[in-house]
Amino acid sequence: MNVAEALGRALVAEGAAQVFGVVGSGNFHITNAIVEAGGRFVAARHEGGAATMADAYSRMGGGVALLSVHQGCGLTNAMTGIAEAAKSRTPLLVLAAEVTNRQSNFWVDQTALAESVGAVSARITSADTAVEQGVAAFRRARDDRRTVILNLPLPVQAMEAGHGSTSRNVDAHVADEPVAPTDEDVARLVAALRDADRPVFVAGRGARGPGCREALEALADRVGALVATSAVAKGLFNGNPWSLDVSGGFSSPLAAELIHGADLIVGWGCALNMWTTRHGRLVGEDTRVFQVDLERSAIGAWQDRAEGVIGDVRVTAERALVDATAADGYRSPEVRDRIAAEVRWRDVPYDDEGTDDRIDPRTLTIALDDLLPAERILAIDSGNFMGHPSMFLSVPDEHGFCFTQAFQSIGLGLATAIGAALAQPNRLPVAAVGDGGLLMGVAELETVARLGLPMVVVVYDDEAYGAEVHHFGPHGHVLDTVEFPPTDIAAIARGFGFEAITVRTAGDLGPVGAWLDGPRDRPLLIDAKVISQASWWLEEAFRGH
Known part of the structure; x- marks a missing residue:
């Protein structure tokens, strides 16, 4: 089989079950190979739509989607949807056909395109390494939660696949353990929770994983915290009587009042950006701010005074629960009754x-x-x-x-x-x-x-x-x-x-x-x-x- 066929089969074997796209000559063979191997293909009417479909599919728990596009214009048509996915850290693999002749009408610098919107650029460089490189790109998308553009040069796609081009020859992946916070970071967070009279938890995209809601609610119950979300995590605390719904520009008047009244705000997998804090106006002048995040660069990116805890949201919340002191915190009968009557916009x-x-x-x-x-x-x-x-x-x-x-x-x-x-x-x-x-x-x-x-x-x-x-x-x-x-x-x-x-x-x-x-x-x-x-x-x- 040729490289396009071998790579399509290998990606399905790796777990890629859904592909979106618009098929042209450059991505015809690999798309068909994915379908023949058991993947489902959904044809969009425009590459921009296909990219956004793949983004949404991955976000909403369908697994890592593939996006298949033609060389040059197929990729440029998809770039707005790809930019949205990359900025959102959506795990997505883009299969982009690529011409190598700069005199071709289809030639653009596809690596520069990827990097310009924050996506990861990768390329298949030889028939012998095609499957290994393709599977590595898929795993990077999945495990690092990145949007990866895998460039597929047309001449290489057509080559006969080398001996190593089967998924059986790619080392099995062992999932990384969730990042655990240091004892010192957990102690600082627990001390801040103990000292707070009006704590509020704001959960973001990083808190949408398995077990996060349960861990955060258990800790919030222990310390008396009210709970809210960024817009992208709306619904995480649905049904919780202490939920303020969304923090930020969408906040109801009561939610904005209670968040602004907090003496401690903890962002859980949440950037606490200008939208989530109304350009900082929801954060009181004397409010202490913590961020729990996997990436050190996220700490303080929007809130200069934020104190950071580097760790997985669920693991950090579970660790903090062990030593957290029980308190009523922000929870009182009056606050509970006001939330029930006023926190929804329709009320x-x-x-x-x-x-x-x-x-x-x-x-x-x-x-x-x-x-x-x-x-x-x-x-x-x-x-x-x-x-x-x-x-x-x-x-x-x-x-x-x-x-x-x-x-x-x-x-x-x-x-x-x-x-x-x-x-x-x-x-x-x-x-x-x-x-x-x-x-x-x-x-x-x-x-x-x-x-x-x-x-x-x-x-x-x-x-x-x-x-x-x-x-x-x-x-x-x-x-x-x-x-x-x-x-x-x-x-x-x-x-x-x-x-x-x-x-x-x-x-x-x-x-x-x-x-x-x-x-x-x-x-x-x-x-x-x-x-x-x-x-x-x-x-x-x-x-x-």
């Missing part, structure tokens, strides 16, 4: 600003939260609208919320929902997108319909790039470049094979219930004509600029 009173022609996005999202089944997986695009589905739609756990926002690109939401749906097939997939983002990635509506996914796509349609409207509009700037004429998005969706409805008032949502009660044999798109409304989270974000 915060508001004046409905809807009209006969346009629905208030808060009213829309609360109604959908009541209609849609609790076992859901929610994918959020970026844009002015995004705080509403993020905070008014509940999720069952940390694997029910897929938030691709590390690069802050709009247009990724629909593809995110596809990858997340395939990783969590027993949940109802819900894509929440703006009209601008949906139309950027509209081709993937065909992918949803072709795969038969019972997806609900909710379009918050204000006929504009709302973030720019509300950022520049108040200063008197002309907005012609960011406002658009009405578009019948429901009709577009029907053309792709969806059921679709247009919603202007809450009374228009009746067909959603009928769809949920039916066979769900076609996906559903809800084109919600929402009022143009500046969102609270965006106002918070712009304060830092």
Whole structure:
């Protein structure tokens, strides 16, 4: 067999079960080899969508996905999705065909492309070492949680595989033990917890692993800490009576008040960045800050005064529990009752600003939260609208919320929902997108319909790039470049094979219930004509600029 065939087989043998991509001449043979070896291939309609699908699939527990792209333009088309994955430390292996002739129209510096967005660059250099190098790249993606671009030169792909090119000849991998903190670091953390009267735990991406919730909740119960998450870990403490939900720009007024009132904040696998702390305003002037992280470079990257503990979140929490002193801490009957009554955004009173022609996005999202089944997986695009589905739609756990926002690109939401749906097939997939983002990635509506996914796509349609409207509009700037004429998005969706409805008032949502009660044999798109409304989270974000 040739190198492409041998490498495809070896990657499946290593555990790569899912590949996304758009197939061209340069990645045709390796993609087919993966399928013939038992892998599942999902064809996207654009490489950017394929990259985002692979990113979401890996994030949501489906295992390390592969992304297969054509040389040159196939890779450049995928780069926004790859940048999002790399910035999020998503374990993902990109199989990128590569030309070696600089006179070819397809030639670009693929190594420089990878490095420019923070991905790891690797290359197959010979037929004899192809499988070894390919498997090593897969393991690097998996074990180091990195996005790796594996360049596959066309001449090498076509060579006959050498003697060593079978997965049997690659040394078996032994998983590393979780990083344990030092005794000194644990002692410092335990002492800080003992001295704190109002501790708050903020769990991030690094706390989404097996056993982390249980370990953190046990320690929080011991020391009387309130618990919150960064946006990407939303749902981790779902059902906990002491949970403040998300810390940062999405925080409800009560959550922001209680986090700001903490005298100790511990970030668990959480960068405590400008979004999670509202540009630092949620951290009190005298609040002590700890970070538990695997990487020393993460300590203090956003909070200069942060004290660091280098270690795995679960292991560190379990170690700290052994010596932690029992205390009521921040937990009192009054705080518990206020959390129960006020911490959810849907419990915060508001004046409905809807009209006969346009629905208030808060009213829309609360109604959908009541209609849609609790076992859901929610994918959020970026844009002015995004705080509403993020905070008014509940999720069952940390694997029910897929938030691709590390690069802050709009247009990724629909593809995110596809990858997340395939990783969590027993949940109802819900894509929440703006009209601008949906139309950027509209081709993937065909992918949803072709795969038969019972997806609900909710379009918050204000006929504009709302973030720019509300950022520049108040200063008197002309907005012609960011406002658009009405578009019948429901009709577009029907053309792709969806059921679709247009919603202007809450009374228009009746067909959603009928769809949920039916066979769900076609996906559903809800084109919600929402009022143009500046969102609270965006106002918070712009304060830092």
